[in-house]
Structures are given as C-alpha cells and as structure tokens.
Amino acid sequence: xxxxxxxxxxxxxxxxxxxxxxxxxxxxxxxxxxxxxxxxxxxxxxxxxxxxxxxxxxxxxxxxxxxxxxxxxxxxxxxxxxxxxxxxxxxxxxxxxxxxxxxxxxxxxxxxxxxxxxxxxxxxxxxxxxxxxxxxxxxxxxxxxxxxxxxxxxxxxxxxxxxxxxxxxxxxxxxxxxxxxxxxxxxxxxxxxxxxxxxxxxxxxxxxxxxxxxxxxxxxxxxxxxxxxxxxxxxxxx
Amino acid sequence: xxxxxxxxxxxxxxxxxxxxxxxxxxxxxxxxxxxxxxxxxxxxxxxxxxxxxxxxxxxxxxxxxxxxxxxxxxxxxxxxxxxxxxxxxxxxxxxxxxxxxxxxxxxxxxxxxxx
Numbered sequence: 300x301x302x303x304x305x306x307x308x309x310x311x312x313x314x315x316x317x318x319x320x321x322x323x324x325x326x327x328x329x330x331x332x333x334x335x336x337x338x339x340x341x342x343x344x345x346x347x348x349x350x351x352x353x354x355x356x357x358x359x360x361x362x363x364x365x366x367x368x369x370x371x372x373x374x375x376x377x378x379x380x381x382x383x384x385x386x387x388x389x390x391x392x393x394x395x396x397x398x399x400x401x402x403x404x405x406x407x408x409x410x411x412x413x414x415x416x417x418x419x420x421x422x423x424x425x426x427x428x429x430x431x432x433x434x435x436x437x438x439x440x441x442x443x444x445x446x447x448x449x450x451x452x453x454x455x456x457x458x459x460x461x462x463x464x465x466x467x468x469x470x471x472x473x474x475x476x477x478x479x480x481x482x483x484x485x486x487x488x489x490x491x492x493x494x495x496x497x498x499x500x501x502x503x504x505x506x507x508x509x510x511x512x513x514x515x516x517x518x519x520x521x522x523x524x525x526x527x528x529x530x531x532x533x534x535x536x537x
Numbered sequence: 538x539x540x541x542x543x544x545x546x547x548x549x550x551x552x553x554x555x556x557x558x559x560x561x562x563x564x565x566x567x568x569x570x571x572x573x574x575x576x577x578x579x580x581x582x583x584x585x586x587x588x589x590x591x592x593x594x595x596x597x598x599x600x601x602x603x604x605x606x607x608x609x610x611x612x613x614x615x616x617x618x619x620x621x622x623x624x625x626x627x628x629x630x631x632x633x634x635x636x637x638x639x640x641x642x643x644x645x646x647x648x649x650x651x652x
Contacts, residue, residue: 457616460616460617461615461616490540493540493541493543493544494538494540494543494544495543495612495615497540499543499544499547500612525547528540528544529544529547529548531544532541532544532545532548533545533548535541537540537541537544
C-alpha cells in the first residue's frame with residue numbers, strides 16, 4: 300500500500316469542479332476519515348455532513364469512485380482504485396456546497412408517499428399485540444431498518460429520469476406502513492404511491508438493492524406496493 | 538389520468554406481456570417451421586384460410602401488441618421527452634388504433650374475410 304492517497308473531492312456547488320488532495324494512507328481508515336483529514340489538516344473550508352460515524356444516522360452518504368456509499372462504514376482500502384479516490388456529492392440531489400446536498404426533496408417525497416404512521420388508537424388504549432410470525436410483520440421487518448441515507452435515491456436511474464418519482468426509500472417506507480396492522484392510512488397511502496410518480500414507474504433495475512448499505516430490498520417493497528395497488532384498483536378503492 | 542387508470546394500464550401491460558411471451562415463441566416456431574418445410578405462399582394461405590384456431594391465435598396476438606406497445610412506449614416517452622402527458626396519451630391512443638387496425642386487417646385478409 301502506498302504511503303499516500305490521491306483524493307479528488309468535489310468543491311463548489313452544481314457548477315463546481317474536482318480538486319485533488321494528497322492524504323496519508325492508513326491501514327484502517329474510512330472514506331469519512333479521509334474527508335475529515337482533508338478538512339482538519341488541509342482545507343478547513345471543505346463542507347460535508349456526518350453525525351454518528353457508526354452507520355446509524357444516515358448523514359454521511361457520498362458518491363465514492365462513482366458509486367453512492369455510506370462513507371463512515373466504507374473502508375478506504377476496499378474502495379480505492381489504483382491509489383485514487385474520487386469523492387463527490389450524492390447524485391439526484393441539489394448540491395448545497397462541496398459534499399453536502401440538499402435532502403429536502405428526498406424527505407418531502409417520504410411525506411408525499413404517506414410515510415407517516417396514522418394511529419388507530421390513543422395513548423389511553425392498551426398496547427397493540429402484533430404477531431411476530433405474521434406475514435405482514437415479516438414484510439415490515441424486512442424494510443424497517445432504513446436509515447434514510449439517500450444512497451438508494453442517488454443510485455436510482457428512474458429518479459434521474461423522472462424528477463417526480465418518489466424513489467426507493469420513500470416507497471420502501473410506505474410498504475412497511477402498509478404492513479403495519481396498527482396503521483389507519485392504507486387507502487390514502489396506496490393512492491399516493493400509485494401511478495407514474497410512484498411504484499409503477501419503477502423499472503426493477505435493482506440499483507437500490509445493490510447499493511443499500513443496510514442490505515434492504517426496496518425493489519421487493521415496490522413490487523409489494525404494485526400488487527396492493529392493483530388489488531385496490533380492481534376493487535375500485537384506489 | 539387518475540392513479541386507478543394508471544394502475545390498470547400497468548396491469549394491462551403485464552397481462553399482455555405474459556400473452557406475448559407465449560405468442561411470440563409460437564409465432565417464431567411457426568414461421569421457422571413453415572420456411573424450413575419449404576411451403577409456398579399458396580400452400581401457407583391454403584392452410585390458414587378458414588382455420589378458426591389460427592384466426593383466434595393471431596387476433597389475440599395483434600390485440601396484445603396493440604395494448605402492450607403503446608403503454609410501454611408511453612412510459613418511455615414520459616421519461617425521455619419533454620412532451621406533455623396529454624400529447625403522449627393522444628399519440629399512444631393513435632398508435633394503439635393503428636397497430637390494431639393494421640394487424641387485424643392483415644389477419645382477416647389472410648383468413649379470407651377480405652376475399
């Protein structure tokens with residue numbers, strides 16, 4: 300392993316450019332460590348976003364050597380190509396500055412997909428008992444660990460082509476709620492996720508599946524939404 | 538267009554895709570078999586004319602194409618062109634009619650309705 304890494308980092312806004320930095324190569328360093336080194340030792344004006352550093356908060360996603368990744372859990376040695384790293388902001392989101400993107404669209408789409416829980420009970424009712432082995436619970440379980448990092452959204456070509464497309468994360472969230480037996484917003488949510496901006500626009504390329512750092516399968520969640528929307532359309536409740 | 542209609546269009550495209558998966562294979566095997574067998578055009582028409590099973594198969598085939606292709610092309614045009622949805626829907630309705638009309642005309646012509 301060479302003593303240094305050549306790191307190209309995106310600087311500026313949408314019309315910015317890559318700037319090259321030389322960073323010490325270490326046996327154990329994440330891509331986030333590399334970015335942090337640049338900011339603390341080379342150029343304090345570099346902007347980027349992170350919080351937990353342990354793969355929980357979903358703040359630090361960037362495009363690393365052309366692929367969207369969570370940088371805090373991506374070891375530099377696993378992604379370096381010929382001693383080089385290229386670090387850019389996430390695709391499909393407006394660049395605020397350097398490596399920080401505006402996540403507003405991403406989270407607005409969660410809201411538009413009916414991504415908030417609609418309770419059926421009040422705090423005065425007893426706890427709901429959800430059978431762990433039920434099919435619905437298993438479906439919800441499969442998608443519930445999303446950390447909202449935006450990696451799938453950046454990886455999705457349909458988002459790039461169709462700005463209204465809700466995207467894999469928002470649709471995955473909708474699917475977990477469709478399988479939450481305590482939720483009361485299913486009919487409205489199905490209407491929100493159907494059509495060209497919703498689940499039917501998905502081409503099942505599975506870029507989201509390939510890139511999800513939590514190994515979730517948003518394509519399967521979207522397929523579930525397609526099935527449920529078809530049932531609702533045939534019943535006339537959509 | 539309502540989300541219900543959009544969803545039903547998606548369903549129609551999936552159903553016709555399943556029909557076409559079978560129909561295209563049968564069609565290809567049939568034409569290769571006919572060509573390999575050295576049948577003349579006259580012999581082929583002689584077998585086709587008045588054959589109700591052949592008529593039913595190709596009417597189904599043509600209608601599946603006329604439904605499947607415009608819905609798929611509609612999705613592609615929405616993604617890669619700046620055309621308004623109303624314009625795309627109008628064009629695709631026209632394409633559906635043209636595919637159905639030209640295909641059925643050929644099928645009924647060979648069956649014998651057109652003499």
